[in-house]
Amino acid sequence: MTxxxxxxxLTDEQIEELGRELDAIRDEVIASRGEKDAAYIRKVIxxxxxxxxTSRGIxxxxxxxxxxxxxxxxxxxxxxxxNMEIGHNVLHGQWDWMRDPKIHSTTxxxxxxxxxEQWKHSHNQLHHTYTNVIxxxxxxxxxxxxxxxxxxxxxxxxxxxxxxFINACFFEYGIAAYDLELGKNLHKRRRNNxxxxxxxxxxxxxIRKQVLKDYVIHPLLSGPSFLxxxxxxxxxxxxxNLWSHSVIMCGHFPEGVAVFERRSIKGExxxxxxxxxxxxxxxxxxxKAMHIMTGNLSHQIEHHLFPDLPSNRYAEVAVKVxxxxxxxxxDYVSGPLPKQVFSAWxxxxxxxxxxxxxxxxxxxxxxxxxxx
Amino acid sequence: MTSVALRSRAWKLLELVTTPxxxxxxxxxxxxxxxxxxxxxxxxxxxxxxxxxxxxVIKPGRGWRGHVAGQYIRVGIDVDGVRLWRAYxxxxxTSRADGRITITVKAIPDGKVSxxxxxxxxxxxxxxxxxxxxxxxxxxxxxxxxxxxxxGSGITPAMGMLRDTRLADVVMIHSAPRKQDVIFRNDLxxxxxxxxxxxxxxxxDTDGMLDVARLQDLVPDWAxxxxxxxxxxxxxxxxxxxxxxxxxSERLHTERFRPSVVVAGDGGEVTFGKTGKTVEADGAxxxxxxxEGAGVLMPSGCRMGxxxxxxxxxxSGAVRDLRTGEITEAENGVLxxxxxxxxxGPCELER
Ligand code: FES
Numbered sequence: 001m002t003x004x005x006x007x008x009x010l011t012d013e014q015i016e017e018l019g020r021e022l023d024a025i026r027d028e029v030i031a032s033r034g035e036k037d038a039a040y041i042r043k044v045i046x047x048x049x050x051x052x053x054t055s056r057g058i059x060x061x062x063x064x065x066x067x068x069x070x071x072x073x074x075x076x077x078x079x080x081x082x083n084m085e086i087g088h089n090v091l092h093g094q095w096d097w098m099r100d101p102k103i104h105s106t107t108x109x110x111x112x113x114x115x116x117e118q119w120k121h122s123h124n125q126l127h128h129t130y131t132n133v134i135x136x137x138x139x140x141x142x143x144x145x146x147x148x149x150x151x152x153x154x155x156x157x158x159x160x161x162x163x164x165f166i167n168a169c170f171f172e173y174g175i176a177a178y179d180l181e182l183g184k185n186l187h188k189r190r191r192n193n194x195x196x197x198x199x200x201x202x203x204x205x206x207i208r209k210q211v212l213k214d215y216v217i218h219p220l221l222s223g224p225s226f227l228x229x230x231x232x233x234x235x236x237x238x239x240x241n242l243w244s245h246s247v248i249m250c251g252h253f254p255e256g257v258a259v260f261e262r263r264s265i266k267g268e269x270x271x272x273x274x275x276x277x278x279x280x281x282x283x284x285x286x287x288k289a290m291h292i293m294t295g296n297l298s299h300q301i302e303h304h305l306f307p308d309l310p311s312n313r314y315a316e317v318a319v320k321v322x323x324x325x326x327x328x329x330x331d332y333v334s335g336p337l338p339k340q341v342f343s344a345w346x347x348x349x350x351x352x353x354x355x356x357x358x359x360x361x362x363x364x365x366x367x368x369x370x371x372x
Numbered sequence: 373m374t375s376v377a378l379r380s381r382a383w384k385l386l387e388l389v390t391t392p393x394x395x396x397x398x399x400x401x402x403x404x405x406x407x408x409x410x411x412x413x414x415x416x417x418x419x420x421x422x423x424x425x426x427x428x429v430i431k432p433g434r435g436w437r438g439h440v441a442g443q444y445i446r447v448g449i450d451v452d453g454v455r456l457w458r459a460y461x462x463x464x465x466t467s468r469a470d471g472r473i474t475i476t477v478k479a480i481p482d483g484k485v486s487x488x489x490x491x492x493x494x495x496x497x498x499x500x501x502x503x504x505x506x507x508x509x510x511x512x513x514x515x516x517x518x519x520x521x522x523x524g525s526g527i528t529p530a531m532g533m534l535r536d537t538r539l540a541d542v543v544m545i546h547s548a549p550r551k552q553d554v555i556f557r558n559d560l561x562x563x564x565x566x567x568x569x570x571x572x573x574x575x576x577d578t579d580g581m582l583d584v585a586r587l588q589d590l591v592p593d594w595a596x597x598x599x600x601x602x603x604x605x606x607x608x609x610x611x612x613x614x615x616x617x618x619x620x621s622e623r624l625h626t627e628r629f630r631p632s633v634v635v636a637g638d639g640g641e642v643t644f645g646k647t648g649k650t651v652e653a654d655g656a657x658x659x660x661x662x663x664e665g666a667g668v669l670m671p672s673g674c675r676m677g678x679x680x681x682x683x684x685x686x687x688s689g690a691v692r693d694l695r696t697g698e699i700t701e702a703e704n705g706v707l708x709x710x711x712x713x714x715x716x717g718p719c720e721l722e723r
Contacts, residue, residue: 027696038453049398093680099455101705102397105680109392124679209391217388273676307678 006258006331007275018328019271025320026306029313038098040312044085044292045103052078056218062228072232076239077293082111083244084295089311091120096308113207114176118199122179128307132252132259132280139252140259142167142178146351148259153354160352161345171241176203243293246341247284251300253344254282256333277304278325283318283334290337291315301332404498407434413447415497416472418489425478425525425555426490427463432473432501439473439504441466441536442529442600444629447475448500451488455500457704458485459629461529461602462504463556465536476555478525508600508627514539515598519591521611523547523582523603524555529627530600531556538568543591547574547582547603582607584614595620602627636690636699637717644668644723645687653715658694659684660710668723670710677712684710689719 010018055074062068087110089095095103109116122138130136134148141147144167145160167174177183180203185196214233222229258279265276284290284298291298291314299314302321309317325332335343386395396409404412413430420426439445439462448457460475479490508529510518518539520530527546534542548554554573563569572590574582584607587594595618601611608626615624638655642662647669653662660682663670673681677695686702691713693700699716700708710721 023695030696030698034452035450036453038450046401049393049401053398093683096680096683096707098450098453099703099705100450106683106707111392120679120681121673125673125681128678129674129676206392209388212388213391221389308680 006279010275010328014328015271015275016269017271018324019269019274021324022274022305022321023270025317026309029306029309029317033097033310033313037310037312038095038100041086041090041095041098041103041310044081048078048081048086052082059218059225059229059232060222061225062222062232063225068228068232072235075232075236076243079111079236079240080243080293083240084247084297085292085311086110086295087112087116088295088297091116092124093308094310111210112175113172113203113210114179115202115206118179118202119175122181124307128304130265131277131304132257133262133265133276134259135262136265138178138181139248142174143183145348147253147347149351149355151351153351157352161349164345164348168242168245169238171245172237173207176207179203246337247294247297249344250284250337250340251281251297253347254333254335254340255343255347256331257282274305277301278321278330280304281333282340283332284337284340285334286336288315301334405431405433409433409435411435411501411503413473413499413501415493415495415499417495418493420490421476421555422478422553422557424490424553425476427474427476428489428493429472429474430499430501431471436473436501437503439466440509441533442509442627443504443506443532444508444529444627445473445475445504446502447485448502449485449488449493449497451484456485457500461506461532461627463528463532463535465532467536476525476528476531478555506627508602508625509533510537511598516540517593517597518542519594519597519599520544520546521599521601521603521607523576523607524553526601526603526607526627527555529602531559533600534563534569535559542568543570543572543597545572545574545582545587545590547576547607549577550575584610587614595623598623598625600625600627602629636692636701638692640689640715640718642715643718643720645720646723655692655714655716656694657714658711659691659708659713659715659721662715663710663721663723670723672711675711677709680709682710683707685722687720687722690716691719692716 007015051074055071055078058067058074059071062071087108090103090108091105091110093105096105101107105120112119127137127139132140134140134151144163146153146157180196180199185191185193190196214237215230218233219226219230260276260280268276278301281301281304283301284294286298296311296314297303299318302309302314302317303311305321306317322332383395389395390398399406400409403409405414411433413432413436415428416431417429418426419429442461444459444461446457446459448455450456460477462473463476464472464474477486477489479487506529510533514537518541520534520542522530522544523546530544544560546554546560551557554560557573560569560571560573564571576582591597599611599615601608601624605628608628611624612621612626615621639653641650642653642659643650644663644666649666649668651662651666653659658675660670660672660675671682671684673679675682684707686700686706686708688702690699690701691708692698692715694712694714700706700713702719708721
């Protein structure tokens with residue numbers, strides 16, 4: 001809504017046709033889901049568990065610096081895999097079709113302080129349905145940041161680069177608070193709502209278990225390596241938080257991604273919904289390892305179009321989706337991680353100041369958009 | 373402290389170490405058949421029996437509690453990545469020295485699991501098992517005279533019993549389309565040669581179907597025999613009627629494997645099992661709307677098939693995915709997204 005509407009050149013018929021073409025891509029993947037996909041997720045889960053066990057084993061001797069380094073690196077990677085490629089995607093129901101009760105959105109619990117159940121509500125339901133709709137999708141700035149020129153500036157926003165950095169370091173706690181809608185619910189009247197209290201209790205329980213595991217039990221098991229193991233798990237959690245925060249910022253924050261007004265989604269058709277997902281998401285380009293480490297959220301555009309398709313299929317889907325972007329003359333926002341992270345942070349800084357204080361990003365004219 | 377209490381303490385501690393997973397999630401990686409694990413088995417060999425039937429040798433996990441001859445087990449196996457469960461009679465004797473069990477599977481047309489087991493499954497595959505169950509067994513005191521009335525793969529539970537117990541006087545009437553279709557034909561003829569069995573083998577392609585009315589000629593003392601019948605529904609229906617007509621129903625034991633086949637239609641009666649409500653639904657209305665319309669509390673979220681907040685167990689019948697047209701039939705543990713599924717014939721949801 002800031003720049004000119006980048007989809008203005010499309011007619012209603014074209015948008016519906018686009019929707020049908022995307023449906024066809026989805027159907028094709030669903031019809032061909034099978035053994036290979038199942039083997040993929042089982043393999044990732046097995047590798048992750050072995051890596052975590054080995055790393056924790058090595059950390060028992062973390063008093064020796066090389067052990068600390070290897071163990072911490074391994075645990076960080078294991079935690080990233082667990083949250084991104086496994087947890088996030090299983091909780092999206094991407095693997096429910098396997099009918100394996102152990103790899104199922106209704107039974108999975110992840111290594112994160114937000115209980116799976118609550119996260120599924122705020123993420124799968126609110127964020128994925130209302131992607132980038134200001135006021136409805138709280139993932140936009142997590143309720144603590146100004147993410148669009150059209151949002152009113154407030155002196156509080158001056159601090160947003162700092163909030164964002166703190167949020168990145170303790171991202172899992174930020175998410176838990178966000179899933180609880182803490183800001184809204186801490187008001188006196190809402191605090192005592194039994195439903196809120198039950199959810200807050202569940203978060204408390206989860207935090208207790210997670211903290212006990214990472215900061216008490218495993219350090220204790222390490223005996224003389226108590227302190228170094230403690231530092232190692234803290235580091236691994238920090239690395240995981242910074243990493244997932246970066247990846248997620250790249251999904252909807254970089255320049256070129258559109259946000260939408262609440263009004264604009266009234267009576268939205270399937271084609272329009274698809275179009276909003278296309279314009280509201282951005283990809284990260286990179287190697288296969290990069291895609292796995294981001295939980296394939298590097299294919300954020302494809303993920304937002306088809307949140308329930310198995311993550312290992314997004315790469316092949318991306319080729320077809322990209323072709324549709326070209327066909328309909330839309331801007332496929334993608335770039336390498338450093339560039340996208342910089343772009344997102346740049347926006348955080350830029351919007352921390354009132355509009356007139358900064359040079360606005362030059363708005364592309366329709367012609368330029370078509371040519372892009 | 374007792375050792376049991378001590379063990380459960382230790383386990384609790386271990387759970388703290390592995391949270392949010394369970395210790396078993398890690399142990400399953402290295403030892404899926406250990407004691408205390410969910411019951412599984414490993415396929416060790418697959419021997420062809422006929423052109424479309426094979427015997428699968430399974431090493432059951434440590435939790436296996438054994439079976440009684442004639443009982444069946446439910447087997448869960450991943451076919452094209454999807455876990456499917458089917459029931460098969462155990463065909464090995466209870467006394468098998470190596471502790472292995474066998475099931476014998478006939479590939480039925482379009483049968484996903486049976487075709488997979490007969491033609492594609494490989495030794496080494498870990499499968500999921502349920503403990504043996506079923507009432508289709510010999511009583512403790514062996515009856516003096518026994519009759520087995522079997523057809524096709526209905527031979528399997530009878531074979532389990534014949535291999536397990538030597539019976540004094542046993543007759544079997546077995547039907548199969550052709551000679552080469554008779555599962556266990558060699559074993560049966562060995563038993564005959566041993567005088568352990570009197571066998572009437574019927575090849576229905578040439579001899580025609582067994583007419584139960586002819587039983588009097590084939591086995592004159594049939595009414596005195598304790599009878600176990602297993603085979604297609606037609607045969608069992610006819611047998612039940614025949615035994616009832618002669619007032620000897622209590623001597624007939626039957627086993628039916630394939631419960632009524634689901635016929636997927638367009639719309640149908642939707643039952644909400646927990647609330648006990650039943651409503652008529654068309655083939656285009658999402659079950660979520662149907663339930664809410666009937667005043668049933670339905671979980672929901674995005675209402676467009678993306679959040680998986682509405683998944684609900686499908687207890688019976690079939691539903692159609694409104695986006696792809698795909699039909700899902702009820703099976704143990706099958707959950708459906710009610711916001712994008714409509715009734716495909718009568719069905720029951722757990723709500
Ligand atoms: S309500 Fe979201 S998937 Fe059904």
